[in-house]
Amino acid sequence: MSVRLLSAEKERRPPFPVWRFSVADYHRLIEAGVLGENDRVELLEGWIVPKMTHNPLHDGVIQIVSQRLSGHLPAKWTIRIQSAITTTDSEPEPDIAIVRGDERTYLTRHPSAADIGLLIEVAESSLDQDRSVKSEIYARAGVANYWIVNLLDSQVEVLTHPALSGSAADYMSRRIFRGDELVPFVIDTVEAARIPVGELLP
16 A cells, blocks of 8 residues: 555544445435535545535536547447436536436436546546545546546546455556547547547637
8 A cells, every 4th residue: 555545544544433434325315305506516435525626617628628538439338417426335426427327317316436447537636536535446447448638737548457456446557648639538448549638628
């Protein structure tokens, strides 16, 4: 387990025992109406936490990226925007998820890691969280491909090869694409396209 992961986990722990929610607990809160669709929260590692606020730039880049990738989607894959996925201990809502199936596949459940080809977070104020907490959650779930569209540094960070080390998880490969470089758009181990970085940024 790396020092970085140990430090990040220690920072996320409260100084006293508290109740952590399971995914089933979280679903019951939603079903009971305690949490509604207007409550801007998500479940991360057992904690119900507020989601980052949106601004026009963030939302606009989500649209840019989803439109750019949609033309290269393999058959029987679809794009979901800011919709929940389910892991063992979390129910995050990534900015973009490319999942197996069509618009009717997830009417009774959220996608799990086995359904996911790529997750993307558009990061500005959320950059630290997307690089640490979200990265660890997605790696632990076994999500093979995770992108961070980093608006602060004008780059796309591509994380692949998730692995566990004890109770911690991380991506073994982290590549940064800038300028005129081409980002490999890989779904289910197949490269569907190479997208210029500039076409994924504002």
